[in-house]
Amino acid sequence: MDTRHMHYFMALAETLHFGRAAKLLHMTQPPFSRQIALIEQKLGVKLFERNSRHVTLTPAGKHFLDDCRTVIAQFDAACRDVRLVASGMKGELRFGFMMHAAHSVVPRLVQRYSEIRPDVRLVLEERTPTEIDDMLMVGKLDAAVTFAPGYSPHLRTIHLAKEKLRMIMRADHACANKRMIGPDDLCHERLIATPTSVAPTLRSAIASYFAAGGISPNFVLEPRLQHTIIKLVAEGLGVALIPESLCSMLDESLVSKPLRTAPTLDVVLCAPITSANPAVSALMDIAAQSSC
Known part of the structure; x- marks a missing residue:
């Protein structure tokens, strides 16, 4: 069984009418009825009581309807979330900074980023400059505020x-x-x-x-x-x-x-050019705007 079968079941459970349920799913009634029978067969449970006039849910069917609604809602949320993560609107951003930058540029960056990306979890790492360099290099930080590095072609840097x-x-x-x-x-x-x-x-x-x-x-x-x-x-x-x-x-x-x-x-915001985290780009955009 998959979510498609759950939608078949939910359509009938919510309409209690084979014809209307089939129409909602853009199906004809005979194949729809076969799908309902197949679901009951796979589960080994009778979900509906039916006669020539009425369709009703069995106690097992009522419980299954509640569970299906929960599963479908979670599945839909997962689909939404994966799109949000891919667009940088949700997820996690590991953000490093030198200790003294917490007294200057960091609070403003964090506040602005949190305003436009409220669903991105910021993981703040207060580190020394050398630790920041090493963590950016191996991917343990997505971005960091540090002193301007020397020649660093692997980093995107914004003053x-x-x-x-x-x-x-x-x-x-x-x-x-x-x-x-x-x-x-x-x-x-x-x-x-x-x-x-x-x-x-x-x-x-x-x-x-x-x-x-x-x-x-x-x-x-x-x-x-x-x-x-x-x-x-x-x-x-x-x-x-x-x-x-x-x-x-x-x-x-x-x-x-x-x-x-x-x-x-010079104090800069750095991020690896090869970063695969889409949540980084908004932070870099904020920094670029503030440096103009």
Whole structure:
């Protein structure tokens, strides 16, 4: 039996008339009657009581009608859903982002995407830039907000924002009252920064900033996460150059200062060009519109 047989049965169960049921299905009555008999034969159950004037459902037929309605409704829903998934209107999108992007571009992207694709389940992955690169490469992420990669022909990339770096220090630091900080102010400072293995673009920008000023930076601690860097600076273990978007969350024990000729990093949305997930295209369209 298949859904076609269920439709035969339901037509008769709902009309209780062989002629009208056959007409609804664009059939003549004799072949329709044979189909009903075949259904009862396959089930080994009498579904209808019939005589020359009346057709009625047996108790088994009434129960089967309820079940058929449920099955057909589920089948129709499955057909609708598969079309929605194929069009990107439903499904799942694995979306990665750098931690500090949660303080800038990510909330706006997520909100807008959820408005136009409410039936797509967003799986949010807060990761380091290197983890994002690796996960995009192997297909564990469908799209991600990260620093602009180098030559990456396997990725579609859309520019979202520029992120300046600022210096953070304790409020009692000797430079806390300066209006602006330059590399020469930091030549003897203990620096805390994410290692190259975790955020190569960010670390390279910091190193280049000092190199341009003829300063050899003294990196003393290299935690993976920016939140940890902020905590270590608050403990007086050094100073740090961090993305500007993180400076709004500093507590009163810390201050941030602008840098002369501050390093600026491009923040982008990336997705593999070969992505088979149709839910990605709407996210990329939103990013493209916001970058115009």
